[in-house]
Every structure is written in structure tokens, then in C-alpha cells.
Amino acid sequence: MDPAGPRTLEQLYAAACASIDRFEPLDAYRATGRGALIVDIRSDTSRARDGVVPGACHIPRTVLEWRAAPDSPWRNPHLGGPEQQLILLCDHGYSSALAAATLRELGLLSTGDVIDGFVGWRTAGLPVAPAPAPFDGVPGTAPPDPG
Numbered sequence: 001m002d003p004a005g006p007r008t009l010e011q012l013y014a015a016a017c018a019s020i021d022r023f024e025p026l027d028a029y030r031a032t033g034r035g036a037l038i039v040d041i042r043s044d045t046s047r048a049r050d051g052v053v054p055g056a057c058h059i060p061r062t063v064l065e066w067r068a069a070p071d072s073p074w075r076n077p078h079l080g081g082p083e084q085q086l087i088l089l090c091d092h093g094y095s096s097a098l099a100a101a102t103l104r105e106l107g108l109l110s111t112g113d114v115i116d117g118f119v120g121w122r123t124a125g126l127p128v129a130p131a132p133a134p135f136d137g138v139p140g141t142a143p144p145d146p147g
Helices: 008-018 025-032 042-050 059-066 095-105 117-123
Strands: 022-023 039-040 086-089 112-116
Touching: 008 059, 022 025, 025 039, 025 117, 039 042, 042 117, 059 095, 086 095, 086 117, 095 112, 112 117
Parallel strands: 022 112, 039 086, 086 112
Antiparallel strands: none
8 A cells, every 4th residue: 555545546547647658549549550459458248249449459357467467377478578569448448547557567668558448449430340259268368359
């Protein structure tokens, strides 16, 4: 715990946002053309309902640290090395900021998120595809979504 005492959720979120790279949806899309990887941390339910970002790697929020940490024996092999730029995507851009800040603490210094999340991505008119069938394997280890 912080020696100054607990922080409010707003303070925690503001600190997370200040510690990561935040991308407007179009900028995140452009970054994928330069080798960045979108990491979709949304639930299977959200993905089935709303669709997916083609080429994104799905790692549910519940297992993200174990699939992304450079020293984890459960690391997703599709993430590339620790220098890989990862841009996290959630539904609205809140949990992705907190998650990206945590990944930075694990040493993944090229980690950021999409401002306004999938809602912002879709509103910007960026590519969306139907969700693939749920992965029949260890959660968070599937290859990137087709598209």
C-alpha cells in the first residue's frame, strides 16, 4: 500500500494513464503498420457480441500478466519479445490503462492502450471482424485473430 494511504480509483487511473503511452484509435491502428500488436483483453462475451480487431491477440484480462510477463513460463508465444510494442484494448479504455501500467511494472516498457477502447475503435470506423470461435486451448495463448 502507498505509505500516504489508499488512493481513490480516480487517482489510480490517472497515475496509470500518466505512466503509459495512450493511443487514439486511429494512431493505434497506424502503429500496427509499424509492428505494434493490439492485445484484446475483453471477455469472450464482449468479443462475440461486438466483434474483434483483425490481427489482435486475445488475452483475457484475468490471465494477462501470466501470458505477457517476459519471465513467465506461461507467456503467450505470439507476443514476441519484451521489446514488442503492445497496445491493450478493452471495452471503454479504463481497464486497459490499468493493465498496461501493470505490464510496464513487469518490464514491458513499450506497452500502452487505446483511448476509449473498442467503442472508440468502432466509432472511428476502423476494421472490425466477427469474433472467431472460442479458442479451444489454454486461455490467452491463441494466435492473433484472423482478419
